[in-house]
Amino acid sequence: MGILDYANPTRVMRFSRAVKPWVGGLGAIVLAAGLYEAFVTAPADYQQGETIRIMYLHVPMAWLAMFAYALMALSAIGTLVFKHPMADVSAKAMAPLGAVFTAICLITGSLWGKPMWNTWWVWDARLTSVLILFLVYLGIIALWQAIEEPIKAGKITAIITLIGAINLPIIKFSVDWWYTLHQPASVFRVDGPTIYPAMLYPLLICAVGFALLFFFAHLVAMENEMKRRRVRAMQMRAARRTTPLPTTRPAEGAA
Amino acid sequence: MSEQAGPFRALVARDLRLSLRVGGGALTGVLFFLAVITTVPFGVGPDLNLLARIGPAIMWIAALLATLIGLERLFQSDRDDGALDLLRLTDAPLSSFIIAKVVAHWLGASLPLVLATPVLSLLLALEPLAIAALTATLLVGTPALSFLGAVGAALAVTLRRGALLMAVIILPFSIPVLIFGVAATRAAVTEPDPFWPPFALLGAVSLIYAVVGTVGAAAAIRINDG
Amino acid sequence: MWRGTHLTLNALAVIRGERPLIGGLSVDLSGGDAVALVGPNGSGKTSLLRVLAGLAEPAAGTISLQVDGVSADTPRAAMVHLGGHLDGLKGALTVAENLAFWVRYFGAGPGALSAPDALETLGIGHALNLPAAVLSQGQKRRVALARLLVAPRPVWLLDEPTAALDVASAARFTELVEAHRSQGGIVVAATHAPLALQTLKTLDLATYPPRGPDSEPGEAEGLATALSGDEYWLEGRSA
Numbered sequence: 001m002g003i004l005d006y007a008n009p010t011r012v013m014r015f016s017r018a019v020k021p022w023v024g025g026l027g028a029i030v031l032a033a034g035l036y037e038a039f040v041t042a043p044a045d046y047q048q049g050e051t052i053r054i055m056y057l058h059v060p061m062a063w064l065a066m067f068a069y070a071l072m073a074l075s076a077i078g079t080l081v082f083k084h085p086m087a088d089v090s091a092k093a094m095a096p097l098g099a100v101f102t103a104i105c106l107i108t109g110s111l112w113g114k115p116m117w118n119t120w121w122v123w124d125a126r127l128t129s130v131l132i133l134f135l136v137y138l139g140i141i142a143l144w145q146a147i148e149e150p151i152k153a154g155k156i157t158a159i160i161t162l163i164g165a166i167n168l169p170i171i172k173f174s175v176d177w178w179y180t181l182h183q184p185a186s187v188f189r190v191d192g193p194t195i196y197p198a199m200l201y202p203l204l205i206c207a208v209g210f211a212l213l214f215f216f217a218h219l220v221a222m223e224n225e226m227k228r229r230r231v232r233a234m235q236m237r238a239a240r241r242t243t244p245l246p247t248t249r250p251a252e253g254a255a
Numbered sequence: 256m257s258e259q260a261g262p263f264r265a266l267v268a269r270d271l272r273l274s275l276r277v278g279g280g281a282l283t284g285v286l287f288f289l290a291v292i293t294t295v296p297f298g299v300g301p302d303l304n305l306l307a308r309i310g311p312a313i314m315w316i317a318a319l320l321a322t323l324i325g326l327e328r329l330f331q332s333d334r335d336d337g338a339l340d341l342l343r344l345t346d347a348p349l350s351s352f353i354i355a356k357v358v359a360h361w362l363g364a365s366l367p368l369v370l371a372t373p374v375l376s377l378l379l380a381l382e383p384l385a386i387a388a389l390t391a392t393l394l395v396g397t398p399a400l401s402f403l404g405a406v407g408a409a410l411a412v413t414l415r416r417g418a419l420l421m422a423v424i425i426l427p428f429s430i431p432v433l434i435f436g437v438a439a440t441r442a443a444v445t446e447p448d449p450f451w452p453p454f455a456l457l458g459a460v461s462l463i464y465a466v467v468g469t470v471g472a473a474a475a476i477r478i479n480d481g
Numbered sequence: 482m483w484r485g486t487h488l489t490l491n492a493l494a495v496i497r498g499e500r501p502l503i504g505g506l507s508v509d510l511s512g513g514d515a516v517a518l519v520g521p522n523g524s525g526k527t528s529l530l531r532v533l534a535g536l537a538e539p540a541a542g543t544i545s546l547q548v549d550g551v552s553a554d555t556p557r558a559a560m561v562h563l564g565g566h567l568d569g570l571k572g573a574l575t576v577a578e579n580l581a582f583w584v585r586y587f588g589a590g591p592g593a594l595s596a597p598d599a600l601e602t603l604g605i606g607h608a609l610n611l612p613a614a615v616l617s618q619g620q621k622r623r624v625a626l627a628r629l630l631v632a633p634r635p636v637w638l639l640d641e642p643t644a645a646l647d648v649a650s651a652a653r654f655t656e657l658v659e660a661h662r663s664q665g666g667i668v669v670a671a672t673h674a675p676l677a678l679q680t681l682k683t684l685d686l687a688t689y690p691p692r693g694p695d696s697e698p699g700e701a702e703g704l705a706t707a708l709s710g711d712e713y714w715l716e717g718r719s720a
Contacts, residue, residue, distance in 0.1 A: 080474070132427050139424040146414055149498045155478045156413055160424060163406065163471050167428045170460065174431035177456075181438055181448075236499050265585035269571075269578075276573035337567025341628075343536055345587065346559035 009226050012086055016219045024216040031209030037202035052199070054112040060207040061105035062126075064214055065133060068098035072140075073165035076158035088154030089229070091161065092144055093221030097214060099137035105130050125179035129172050136164050150229055262345055263355045270359030284321045284364040285371050291317035292375050303380040310379035311389050311440035315433055318368055318393055319400060323422055323429070325364050326404030329356055330412045330476065339412070339476075349473040357398075357405050357468070365397040388443030388450060392436040392457060399432045399461040402468025409475035431460050482592045483635040483665035485549035486512035488533075493542035494691065497528040501691030506542070508684065512635075512665035515658065515678050519671075520686030526671035527565075529686065530638045533669065534563045548635050562632075564639040568625035572614030576600065576624050579613055580631050587632035592664070599630040603653060618645045626654060629661075637661060639670040652677075 038056035045052035072094040078087025109127050110120050121127070140157055147153035274281040295313050296306060306313075333339040342352055372393055376386040407421035414420060435457035442448035488510040495503040502525030510516065518526045531537045533544060535558035546557045570579050580596040600606045603623040608616060613624065622645040629637060637658070643651040655677050658668050670676060 132430060135423075135427045139420075139427070142420055142423060143410075146417060146420055151499060152413065152478060156410060156475060159406075159471050159474050159478070160410075163428065163467055166463075166467055167431075170431050170463065171427070174434045174456075174460075177453075178434045178438065232499075261588065262586045265582055269574075269582045269586075272578070273571055273573055278573055335567075336569055336571065337565050338569040338571070340531070340534075340536055340563060340565060340567075341569045341583075342586070344534060344558045344561060344563060346556050 009086065009089075009230075012089075013223065013226060016223055020216060020219045023212055023219065027209055027212030027216050030205060030212060034202055034205035034207075034209045038206055042202045043196070043198055048116070051112060051115050054108050055199075056203055056206045058105060058108040058112060059203060060210045061101045061108065062130060063207055064210055065098055065101040065105055065130065065137075067211070068094050068101060068214065069133065069137075069165070069168070072098060072161050076161040076165075079154050079158040080162070085151075088150070088158065089222050089225045090218075091154065091158065092150075093218055093225050095137060095141045095144060095157075097217055097221065099134065099141060101214070102130060102134040102137055106134060123179075125176045128179070129175050132171055132175070133168065136168065140164070150232065262347055263351055266342070266352070266355040267359040267362070270356060271363050274359070274363035280325075281363045282367060284325045285367045287321045287324070288317050288368050288371060289375060291320065292378055296379075307380040307382070307385075310376065310381045311385065312437050313379065314372065314376065314389055314393070315396075315436050315440075318365075318397060319426075319429055319433060321368060322365060322397060322400040323404050323407065323425055324418075326360060326401065326408045327411055327418050327421065329360055329405060329408035330472075331408070334412050349476060350469045353405060353409075353469050353472045353476070357401050361398055361401045365401060369393045369397065382444060385440060385444045388440045392439045392454065395454070395461055396432050396436040396457050399457075399464040400429055402465045402472075403428055403432075405468050405472040406475060409472040412476065413479050432457065432464075435460060482633065483512055483548050485547065486635045486665050486667055487545070487547045488636060488667050488669075489543075489545045490533075491543045491545075493529075493532070493544065494540040495525050495528050495532050496540040496691075497525065497537075501540070502528055503686055503689050504541075504691040506686075506689045510667050510669075510682075512667060513662045514682060515662055515668040515670070515676075515680070516682045516684050517670055517672055517676055517678075518684050518686060519673075524686040526686060527640055530563065530565075530640055530669065530671060533636075534558060534561050534638050536563075546636060551635075560634055561636040561638055562629045562634045564625060564629065564637065564642050566640055566644075568621045569628075570613040570616075570621055570624060572612060575610050575612055576605075576608045576616070577610055579624065580627060583628050584631050587634075589631065590633055592633045594630045596627070596631055599627040600624070602630065602657070603627055604650065619647060619650065622646060623650060626657070630657070635666050637666065637668045637670075639668065639672075641672055641674075642670055643672070643674055643676070 035056070039053055042053070042056075044050050072091050075087045075091035075094065078084045079091065106127070109130070113122060113124075113127075114120055140160060143157050143160060144153055147156060292313060299305060299309070330339060333342060343349065345352075369390060372390045373386050376389060381389065403425055407425040410424070411417050411421050435453045438448075439450055439453035439457055442453055443450045488508075490506055490508045493503065493506040494501070495506075500523075502523075506529075508516070518529065520526055528537070532539050535556055544557065546560055547553065548560060551560065570576075574582070577596055580599070584593070584596070594602065597606060597609055600609055600623075603626055605616075605620055605623050605627075608620060608624065613621065616624065622642075626642070643654060646654060651674075658670075658676075658678060661668060668678075
């Protein structure tokens, strides 16, 4: 079995319990440092003023939303190709996290856009792509909820996740294309090509902090999912226990 | 060669025949198309200039909905009467079965829609060049929607009452088809914009979705028995 | 008609969804054999037939089907007929159209009866040009059985084949099964009703439980232990 053998539920659980506090603790420290830098040390933008600080939330969320989808797609390959039970536990734990990152990204984008564009929403190419990613996340979560059997749900969702992984770049490309076609008069580019180091470092520290927090949450969610599955396995076992019928009445009915 | 084509053609012919029989509903898609196009002016007003401007978008959205809604039972009817299992008892790969089903559905439901487009476009005051471009984009783009819908239809086999969920999952993936289809139509009548780049992209998306849809639908059908 | 038909199941395990059904099933069948699958509800009769047909994968073990003159690469699905609870008929098509489709789809092959002859054999020749929708349940079942005659295949996998049939039709069905066996075919039928077949083997699925009896959870094992224990297992996975 090789490396897959290391990923049995018992080992993952043990690993998760050992690693979780460290990941969480480190994440909290890095994030605190990052947010301090972002909200206290980092300079305000000469044009946008203090609102630039939303960037330290908004951009890492956008990165993590995509990162989570990439990991989910990897898990989907694990489910479909290696048929590994831990792969769909991982994928299932990932979906709500990705959706939350995407939602925060959209909300912060909207808050950031309000003073810039004087409206809560613009059909900007980036925001629109993130909105579609959000829709895909929600669809995948709904799919997880719709199928009762966890294994079947895992496989079906893995297929949709992979189709999404193939399609999201196509969607991104088409939305960018669509946006340039309908280019409005002049939209202020909120995140231009250059960024000052004084802003970049806090941004990267925040991103690392949020990523650690994400791994922590993912471990917690995986543990919960494993427990949920264990309960279900127990119930399936309990249902299989056969109670012998009274011998006087033969069993009847269709198979 | 004919050995291979035999089952494929037999299935396409059977599905086409079924769609034309009582309860097949081959033309319901066209009726839905007509109904949507008739409804929109009541929402946006009878301004012909406005309708001509948004006409291609309306037609494309109507086609998108007609295709996705019409495809819901692509595999379910065969599953309900037990034919789905029997259809899998061949040496042909499952993907050829999927393609045959989609081709039959496209011929029976989407092609009539494309053919009706020139007539229905008149209701939205489209000019001849726009009508030609719209018909061409629908002809090239609807296969993409059919193959995408096939994935949803295969999910519906597992989900039973999953029609709405299926639309939620499939609609975001159909955005590129909509973008390039409408853009190409608009470009045909708007002077500086070239028609061919979006049209070629639409064709490319159709090809990609044909592959993705076939593989995805086959996998989803197989999982139903996992 | 068929020579050297061999259907071998080796240490077969069947899981449906999350439910392990059958374990350690090894059987060797050759041309002329008929097997009645018996067992209580939920013992996996239908699931086993679907696995044998190649529609679902076995959780463990192997199945091999060999027929002389048929390439070893031919998938099992192309060498078997499956007769399930559902008849697979399209009500909007006539009986003749239904059968003609299956002949084109499956290929007629040697020894095939024409559709009218097959229907005549099953006593519903009159239905040839009627829409399948107007037939009774028993008549539909007989049309479904006619499919086995218009596109012959060496292995018949039948799920409650006589369920909707009257006594006379069931007797005719028995004759057809015997004819199929005499031509070197194999029949595996899940059934509650006794089949009046010669030298019928009986396979009781209750004797092939998915696991040993000691794997049953003890009474004390409940949800509380499920949550606190250190050993996690996920049902329904093949190793």
